[in-house]
Amino acid sequence: MPETSTPPSRVVLIVHGGAGVIVRDQHTPALDADCRAGLTNALRAGHAVLQQGATALDAVQAAIVVLEDAPPFNAGCGSVFTHEGVIEMDASIMDGQTRAAGAVAGVTIVKNPIRAARAVMERSPHVFLAGKGADQFARERGLEIVDPAYFRTEARWDSLQRELARDDEDALATPQLGTVGAVARDRDGNLAAGTSTGGMTNKRWGRIGDAPVIGAGTWADNATCAVSATGHGEFILRHAAAHDLHARMAYKGESVGEAARQVIRNLETVGGAVGLIALDARGNAALPFNTPGMYRGTITETGQITVAIYGDE
Amino acid sequence: MPETSTPPSRVVLIVHGGAGVIVRDQHTPALDADCRAGLTNALRAGHAVLQQGATALDAVQAAIVVLEDAPPFNAGCGSVFTHEGVIEMDASIMDGQTRAAGAVAGVTIVKNPIRAARAVMERSPHVFLAGKGADQFARERGLEIVDPAYFRTEARWDSLQRELARDDEDALATPQLGTVGAVARDRDGNLAAGTSTGGMTNKRWGRIGDAPVIGAGTWADNATCAVSATGHGEFILRHAAAHDLHARMAYKGESVGEAARQVIRNLETVGGAVGLIALDARGNAALPFNTPGMYRGTITETGQITVAIYGDE
Numbered sequence: 001m002p003e004t005s006t007p008p009s010r011v012v013l014i015v016h017g018g019a020g021v022i023v024r025d026q027h028t029p030a031l032d033a034d035c036r037a038g039l040t041n042a043l044r045a046g047h048a049v050l051q052q053g054a055t056a057l058d059a060v061q062a063a064i065v066v067l068e069d070a071p072p073f074n075a076g077c078g079s080v081f082t083h084e085g086v087i088e089m090d091a092s093i094m095d096g097q098t099r100a101a102g103a104v105a106g107v108t109i110v111k112n113p114i115r116a117a118r119a120v121m122e123r124s125p126h127v128f129l130a131g132k133g134a135d136q137f138a139r140e141r142g143l144e145i146v147d148p149a150y151f152r153t154e155a156r157w158d159s160l161q162r163e164l165a166r167d168d169e170d171a172l173a174t175p176q177l178g179t180v181g182a183v184a185r186d187r188d189g190n191l192a193a194g195t196s197t198g199g200m201t202n203k204r205w206g207r208i209g210d211a212p213v214i215g216a217g218t219w220a221d222n223a224t225c226a227v228s229a230t231g232h233g234e235f236i237l238r239h240a241a242a243h244d245l246h247a248r249m250a251y252k253g254e255s256v257g258e259a260a261r262q263v264i265r266n267l268e269t270v271g272g273a274v275g276l277i278a279l280d281a282r283g284n285a286a287l288p289f290n291t292p293g294m295y296r297g298t299i300t301e302t303g304q305i306t307v308a309i310y311g312d313e
Numbered sequence: 314m315p316e317t318s319t320p321p322s323r324v325v326l327i328v329h330g331g332a333g334v335i336v337r338d339q340h341t342p343a344l345d346a347d348c349r350a351g352l353t354n355a356l357r358a359g360h361a362v363l364q365q366g367a368t369a370l371d372a373v374q375a376a377i378v379v380l381e382d383a384p385p386f387n388a389g390c391g392s393v394f395t396h397e398g399v400i401e402m403d404a405s406i407m408d409g410q411t412r413a414a415g416a417v418a419g420v421t422i423v424k425n426p427i428r429a430a431r432a433v434m435e436r437s438p439h440v441f442l443a444g445k446g447a448d449q450f451a452r453e454r455g456l457e458i459v460d461p462a463y464f465r466t467e468a469r470w471d472s473l474q475r476e477l478a479r480d481d482e483d484a485l486a487t488p489q490l491g492t493v494g495a496v497a498r499d500r501d502g503n504l505a506a507g508t509s510t511g512g513m514t515n516k517r518w519g520r521i522g523d524a525p526v527i528g529a530g531t532w533a534d535n536a537t538c539a540v541s542a543t544g545h546g547e548f549i550l551r552h553a554a555a556h557d558l559h560a561r562m563a564y565k566g567e568s569v570g571e572a573a574r575q576v577i578r579n580l581e582t583v584g585g586a587v588g589l590i591a592l593d594a595r596g597n598a599a600l601p602f603n604t605p606g607m608y609r610g611t612i613t614e615t616g617q618i619t620v621a622i623y624g625d626e
Binding site: 238 | 412437446517520528532551565
C-alpha cells in the first residue's frame with residue numbers, strides 16, 4: 001500500500017484526481033504532464049484562497065472547480081459517459097465545523113457540480129438532491145449552466161464505445177474509475193472535504209456511486225478529520241468508508257494515518273480497489289491507496305507542492 | 314426520551330412506521346387501530362418467514378412489504394406527494410452477514426420499493442440506483458410494476474394541498490415525516506436492516522433523504538447491529554446515524570441500547586427530530602426516539618408482539 005510521505009503538521013490542502021489502474025504505460029508524456037499540471041493548479045487555487053484568509057470550505061471548492069474544469073479528470077468537463085451516451089455527474093461537500101453538508105447526483109447542465117453541492121448545503125433546507133430536480137435547483141440559484149456538450153471529450157466518448165463493444169453487465173464489475181476530491185484546513189483549524197465525479201463509464205440505471213454520499217465518499221468533522229474517497233464506489237458505500245475513518249479516530253483514538261490505512265486495508269480484504277485523502281486538524285495528511293496509482297498532491301502553509309501519480313512515486 | 318422496554322435476548326424482529334409529531338389528537342380510533350394492525354401484520358409476516366427458517370434479510374423484506382402495502386404508512390401505497398404532485402419513493406436494504414447492500418431513490422412505478430432495493434443488491438453490480446434508471450432496472454428484473462395511481466391516497470393528496478397553500482421553502486424545514494423500516498435476526502444469528510419511504514410531503518428538486526443512504530438510514534453488520542432510522546432525514550444524513558451507532562458498538566464497546574440512546578441524544582442536540590430501531594446479534598432491542606411518538610413494534614422468537622405509537626406507551 002504505497003503512501004505519499006508528506007511533512008507532518010504543515011499540509012493545508014490535499015487533492016486527488018482518482019485512484020485506479022494508473023500505470024506509466026497508459027500515459028503519454030503529454031497526458032502525464034497535463035495531469036500533474038491540473039493537480040498543481042488545483043493546489044495553487046486552494047492555497048491562494050486560504051492565504052486570503054478564506055475558509056477550508058472555500059479552498060476545497062476552489063481546488064475542485066479547477067479539477068472539474070480540467071479535461072483529463074473524470075469530473076465536470078471530461079466526465080465519463082453513461083450507457084445511454086450522456087453525462088451525469090455527482091458531487092458532495094461537507095463543512096467540518098458545522099457538519100453541514102450538500103450533495104447532488106445525476107446533474108447534467110451545471111458547469112461545476114461542486115458549486116451545486118455547496119448551494120444545496122447553504123441555500124436549501126436539504127442535503128441531497130438528484131436528477132432533473134437538482135439541475136433545476138442549480139438553475140434557480142443562479143449557478144452557471146452549460147450545454148451538456150460542454151462536458152464532452154473525445155477520449156471519454158471513445159472509452160464508452162470500447163465498453164459498449166464488449167457490452168455485458170460483468171464489465172460493470174471491473175469499472176473504469178475516476179473522481180476528484182479535496183480536503184483542506186484553514187487558519188482557524190476548520191476542516192472541509194469535497195468530492196466530484198462523472199461516475200463510471202457505461203454506468204446504467206441511474207447508478208449513484210459513493211462520491212455524493214455523505215459518510216461514504218465525503219466526510220468532515222473538525223474533531224477528527226476531513227476525507228475524500230475514490231475508487232470502486234460500491235465498496236466505499238458498503239463500508240461507509242469516510243465516516244468509518246472518522247469513527248476510528250473519534251472512538252478508538254487512532255491517528256489519521258492509522259485510521260486511513262485500516263480503512264483501505266479493510267476494503268482491500270473484500271476486493272475493493274480504492275484510495276482516499278485525509279487531513280486532520282493539526283495538518284497531518286494521509287493519502288493511502290491499494291491501486292497501482294492515484295493522482296494526488298499536497299500543499300503546505302508555505303506553498304510547498306508535492307504531486308504524484310504512480311504507486312512507486 | 315421514551316423507549317419501549319422489551320424483554321432482552323429474545324426479540325427477533327423490530328418494525329417502525331415512522332417517528333414524528335404523532336399524538337393522540339391526530340388519530341381517530343379507526344386510524345389508531347389501522348396503524349396498530351399494520352405494525353402487527355408486518356411483525357407476523359416477518360416472524361412467519363423466520364419460523365420457516367428463512368434469513369433475516371427475507372424477514373426484513375416481508376415485514377416492509379406489509380408496511381409498504383398498508384395505506385396509513387408513508388411508503389409504497391400511501392406515500393406522500395412531491396411539490397409537483399407525484400410520488401417518488403426511496404428504499405434500502407443491507408445484509409449484516411456480507412455487508413451487501415442495495416438502494417433505490419426516486420422510483421415511481423415499483424409496487425414494493427424494498428424489493429427493488431433487494432434486487433439492486435443481489436442482481437446488479439451496483440449498490441444505489443436512482444430515478445428512471447432505477448424504475449427501468451426493476452422492470453427488467455421482473456418486479457411488479459404498477460400505475461403510479463396505485464400509490465395515491467386522498468389523505469396524502471390533501472396534505473400536499475395544505476402544504477402548497479402555505480407554500481414557502483421554509484415549510485420544508487419543518488417537514489411532514491414518515492418512513493417504515495425493519496431489523497431482524499435469524500436463527501443463524503445473521504442480522505439485516507431495511508428502510509422504505511415516500512420521503513417528505515411537498516419535497517422539491519429531487520430531494521433524497523436518509524432512507525436510501527447506506528450508513529444514514531440503514532446499516533447492518535453481524536458483528537454489531539442492524540439499524541433503521543426515521544425522522545428528519547437531513548440530520549440523519551449529516552450524522553451518518555446508522556453507521557455511527559454501529560461504530561460506537563464496534564470501536565467503543567457500547568451496548569446497542571447505549572449506542573442508540575447516544576445517537577438520538579446527539580441528533581437532539583442539533584435539533585434533529587428522529588427515532589430508530591436497532592437489534593444486536595443476541596436479540597437486544599433498542600427503539601429510542603425524541604419525537605412525541607413513533608409507530609413501532611417488536612416480536613420475540615415465541616411470537617410475543619408488543620406494538621406502540623405514542624411516547625407515553
